[in-house]
Amino acid sequence: MLKIVKDITPKKKMLFEILLGVVTITIFMFYVWITKENLKNLPPGPKGVFWFGLKIDIPNMHLDFTKWWKAFGDVFEVKILGRRILVLNSPKTIREAFESKAYTTLMNHRPPNFIGYKICNQYKCVLLRKYDPTFIAMKKEMVNSMDTHGFQSKHFRSLAADMMNDVVKDFIDLNGRPIDPMNVLRPSFCKMIGTLFAGNCSHILQKHVADFDSHGDQMIKPQIHGVYKKFPWIRWIPFQFYNRLYKLVQKIKKDLQKALLFDLRNSYNTSNIKCMVHQLFRSQDLQRLERGKPWLTDAHIHGIAMDLINTSILTTKAVMSGFIFLLLHFPEMQQKIQEEIDDVIGKDRQPEVDDRKKTPYIQACIYECLRYQSHLPLTAPHYNRKKVDIFKFTIPPKTIIFGNLFACHHDEELWEDPWTFKPERYLTEEGQLIDKDHPNMINLIAFGVGERMCVGYEMALDRMFLYTTYILQKFSFVVPNGSQLKSHDPRNMVSESPVLLPPPYMCRVVKRKEMGKDEAE
Numbered sequence: 001m002l003k004i005v006k007d008i009t010p011k012k013k014m015l016f017e018i019l020l021g022v023v024t025i026t027i028f029m030f031y032v033w034i035t036k037e038n039l040k041n042l043p044p045g046p047k048g049v050f051w052f053g054l055k056i057d058i059p060n061m062h063l064d065f066t067k068w069w070k071a072f073g074d075v076f077e078v079k080i081l082g083r084r085i086l087v088l089n090s091p092k093t094i095r096e097a098f099e100s101k102a103y104t105t106l107m108n109h110r111p112p113n114f115i116g117y118k119i120c121n122q123y124k125c126v127l128l129r130k131y132d133p134t135f136i137a138m139k140k141e142m143v144n145s146m147d148t149h150g151f152q153s154k155h156f157r158s159l160a161a162d163m164m165n166d167v168v169k170d171f172i173d174l175n176g177r178p179i180d181p182m183n184v185l186r187p188s189f190c191k192m193i194g195t196l197f198a199g200n201c202s203h204i205l206q207k208h209v210a211d212f213d214s215h216g217d218q219m220i221k222p223q224i225h226g227v228y229k230k231f232p233w234i235r236w237i238p239f240q241f242y243n244r245l246y247k248l249v250q251k252i253k254k255d256l257q258k259a260l261l262f263d264l265r266n267s268y269n270t271s272n273i274k275c276m277v278h279q280l281f282r283s284q285d286l287q288r289l290e291r292g293k294p295w296l297t298d299a300h301i302h303g304i305a306m307d308l309i310n311t312s313i314l315t316t317k318a319v320m321s322g323f324i325f326l327l328l329h330f331p332e333m334q335q336k337i338q339e340e341i342d343d344v345i346g347k348d349r350q351p352e353v354d355d356r357k358k359t360p361y362i363q364a365c366i367y368e369c370l371r372y373q374s375h376l377p378l379t380a381p382h383y384n385r386k387k388v389d390i391f392k393f394t395i396p397p398k399t400i401i402f403g404n405l406f407a408c409h410h411d412e413e414l415w416e417d418p419w420t421f422k423p424e425r426y427l428t429e430e431g432q433l434i435d436k437d438h439p440n441m442i443n444l445i446a447f448g449v450g451e452r453m454c455v456g457y458e459m460a461l462d463r464m465f466l467y468t469t470y471i472l473q474k475f476s477f478v479v480p481n482g483s484q485l486k487s488h489d490p491r492n493m494v495s496e497s498p499v500l501l502p503p504p505y506m507c508r509v510v511k512r513k514e515m516g517k518d519e520a521e
């Protein structure tokens with residue numbers, strides 16, 4: 001051996017090094033050639049720097065995407081930190097990818113993610129799970145239990161009415177003092193979701209829901225979640241933000257598990273099912289009878305509850321605070337809503353969800369608010385596990401796919417004056433709501449489309465209607481003296497990623513009876 005090493009002359013060594021260099025370059029060229037072959041026919045898009053791709057303002061991704069949409073068209077791709085991202089910018093392309101039969105099983109996955117794995121017990125949830133038979137079955141259970149125990153049920157309706165009356169009382173107590181209306185409304189949103197789960201909502205359950213909402217929302221922000229995903233070990237480094245947040249979310253998750261699964265198991269009675277969690281226990285029992293072991297475990301039920309907290313409170317906060325902001329900007333719209341309430345519901349009867357059908361102007365204002373402000377400017381991320389050929393392009397596997405709802409809702413080709421707030425675009429000349437197949441209805445896709453469409457859209461619309469009518473029946477929102485509202489242009493909305501909120505504002509909630517007096521002051 002020693003002899004061989006001694007025999008290597010400098011000339012041989014150089015030859016060996018040249019050979020090694022040639023082999024390395026050949027392998028590299030071969031790799032480039034193979035990957036280039038696979039990456040033919042990609043969608044157009046802005047080019048960035050090698051692996052790093054483009055610099056992007058993550059919380060305001062929708063604004064960058066909307067700028068690139070103008071340059072590259074309805075379908076483009078960008079690369080950000082080595083990730084390939086496909087952005088779909090029209091209702092037509094979004095429907096084709098997420099809703100059409102040909103692509104349903106291909107484009108409706110979710111990318112692997114830290115929260116789904118670590119918080120939702122290895123993806124035992126709907127929101128963050130890939131598209132597979134368990135996802136389909138879980139979503140069906142979720143929708144079914146929400147339908148039976150939400151606004152369709154007498155029990156829930158009467159509790160919701162009590163909660164609305166509490167909000168009215170809170171506003172009376174505030175006696176027209178300037179406030180951020182979310183200070184009153186957010187606790188009510190938490191209580192409503194707790195009531196949906198448990199049939200009533202104790203203070204402690206309301207607290208767990210509120211805590212999970214605020215800390216879960218923090219963790220789900222792309223800029224924070226991205227760090228957990230790339231460096232999952234960061235949660236073990238003590239005395240820093242990621243460690244504290246992870247521990248806190250795990251603790252609240254346990255508190256919720258106790259309140260929703262252990263405590264509600266004790267009150268479960270098959271002959272008196274009045275809430276979502278009991279309904280899910282019943283599904284478990286039926287599965288046990290049918291197949292011995294239910295696929296719907298307590299961990300799945302826990303996951304469904306965490307999904308609903310994360311998706312419902314943040315979105316309702318965004319839409320309600322956005323809507324009140326618009327009411328302050330457009331007092332004439334507020335007055336027309338109040339006139340419709342007076343005509344259809346009257347000044348004293350409690351509003352009901354069934355009144356929605358009889359109040360087209362209020363519906364039109366809510367739809368226009370959803371379009372104009374586009375509170376969820378992007379869909380949740382979709383993902384393809386395999387290569388997909390679509391729109392004459394090839395989409396490589398493991399691409400993250402976003403529907404750019406903000407672009408869809410502000411496209412000059414689809415909407416007349418898209419940057420103008422105009423509820424009338426949803427009304428016929430006779431003041432009735434336009435049909436479902438009117439282009440303005442088809443192009444309004446605030447809740448997504450297809451298999452990943454929002455499960456809570458009816459509930460969200462019912463809730464917006466109830467809060468609006470209960471409050472505006474008795475009060476008016478007024479800008480406090482001396483304070484200036486910021487512009488309502490949707491491009492100035494503030495990103496609390498993944499939702500958009502109006503710029504911070506204060507308002508006074510003044511009794512309608514006192515409005516004349518108030519104005520005279």
Ligand code: HEM
Pocket residue numbers: 098126127128139307308311312313315316319375376378379380381382403446447448449451452453454455456457459460461
């Ligand atoms: C106005 C308020 C709301 C808006 C604008 C909204 C919008 C959306 C959007 C855009 C998506 C993603 C669709 C996709 O990825 O393609 C979504 C998903 C979802 N939403 Fe909502 N949502 C709202 C309220 C709610 C409420 C109140 C609930 C529950 C009570 C809810 C539950 C969900 C769930 C569970 C998903 C995940 C569905 C899945 O992954 O298959 N949302 N929502």
